[in-house]
Amino acid sequence: MSPDSSMQTFGSDELKVSGDKASDLRAFTARLARFHDLSDDDQVAIGLLPWHEAVVPAGKDFVWAGERVGRCAVILDGMAFSYKVTREGRRQVLGLHLAGDVPDLQSLCLGRTDASVAAANRCRVGFVPHAALSELCAQRPSLAEVLWRETLSQAALIREWLLNVGRRDALGRLAHLMCEVVWRHRAVGLTSDHRCSFPLNQAVLADALGLSVVHINRRLQDLRGQELVDLKRQRLTVLSWERLSVVADFDPGYLHVDREPPAFLDGDPGANFKAPFP
Amino acid sequence: MSPDSSMQTFGSDELKVSGDKASDLRAFTARLARFHDLSDDDQVAIGLLPWHEAVVPAGKDFVWAGERVGRCAVILDGMAFSYKVTREGRRQVLGLHLAGDVPDLQSLCLGRTDASVAAANRCRVGFVPHAALSELCAQRPSLAEVLWRETLSQAALIREWLLNVGRRDALGRLAHLMCEVVWRHRAVGLTSDHRCSFPLNQAVLADALGLSVVHINRRLQDLRGQELVDLKRQRLTVLSWERLSVVADFDPGYLHVDREPPAFLDGDPGANFKAPFP
């Protein structure tokens, strides 16, 4: 809510200018290439984009709702979440962002975002000027379409969240969120089994699911007690994907990890998304 | 939910082929021109798009989640809503659509929608083939950008809904929804005062706000009892915009109606919706 002192400065190690070969926008291109049709040319072009890097400590905002900063933020490492706040100060988390995501991509078109974005854990973030990005889109319509699709994927996530918050009970919401996090980590290659980073404290979980912290705590204990998940030290392990996804009523279709689509559309709908963990 | 018998046929008067000068896609172009920069050329080009019309009776679906139908639906008249359903059959309404909206615009890029769309009251709907639309986008990047922005506006709406459902109490949610509906009617020129069509029954309201029908009914009585609104026969009249928008915690920024400020936005914000009754 408060664009406080940390406005542009996150600590001693902020604003490292690029040039470091070891850390570039590859998380971004990798994501685009994975989820859309991204030509090699486009990938190269993205690699030439000007940008600079910042390290954002856990809990700090790095995109502020309403601000016109003329750039997009690319998560290079870590997890972030976007949120809005009621006038009375009630916060609603709107979505999570992993490495490769551009949480404020909307600002490229609209000039600003209606949501703020904060780091869940320590994040490396790349800032890319709108000017450069939109010029690239003008030159390469295929890239513009990819980015369009990218915003559509994000929209699909929020729709599912709305369903989650509006129509599932607390346990289901929590389970659903966990399924999404694990699945998305898998989708971008950040894990290959049932465990992944989960740097969300109970306050953030509460605000993501429209619940109170106390209630989150108790339902979390349920999930643990039922041996569905193990969660400690910011690390989530799904103990029984099968049972968890039932509790969660989870159908990963909305994640759009299914590019090269139709295959499963023939025949029994729903037959495709059976348990991903053999 | 069930792509039942009414799959493609809504009644005797469906599938009127276009050519009728009196009813065309102008609601669509009008909306785009109002909210974005749409050149005259683009407007003309849209007018030449092939399409056909259907009349959808209240309560019937005309877009089905998951279906690949190869076309977009343009609301020409009436109100519709999109929704998703839990496996247990709990429905969540995700957004409302007025004349000029394209509720399944995402399908142009993604091939299909993850949400279904139903008519709230009797709707006239125009169906435009994806092929024609995407060809036009390829020829006219400016139009593609407009449509991109259009999807972003929709995304902004859902984000606000998520905040609404997640973090406001029942009365606030209801009031907020009403504010949005009136404001949007104004924004597209469907009303110029504080009253507008409101063809949502209490079941739909409940599913839009994550509440039960009984509870909706009771909070509705509150709003009436406090003389905030008058709602009958599918017609909503805001009796005190000032008090309603406080109850609703309503800030229209998320609607992105801020370009070409619709007259009433000049000067004292809120002055427009003052008591119409001296």
Added chain:
DNA sequence: CGGACAATTGATCTACCTCAAAATTGGTGG
């Protein structure tokens, strides 16, 4: 070792839900 923050627990309260029935309304056909 101390201080801040996060997780946990207990106790109480209430906003909202569910079930079930009654009253209205609106549309339809005679």
Added chain:
DNA sequence: CCACCAATTTTGAGGTAGATCAATTGTCCG
């Protein structure tokens, strides 16, 4: 124009999921 049916709205009476308040404990880190 009226009678009738189906859908919607309204009312009543409990029940419960989840909220709130207030400590207490645990954990991380400098």
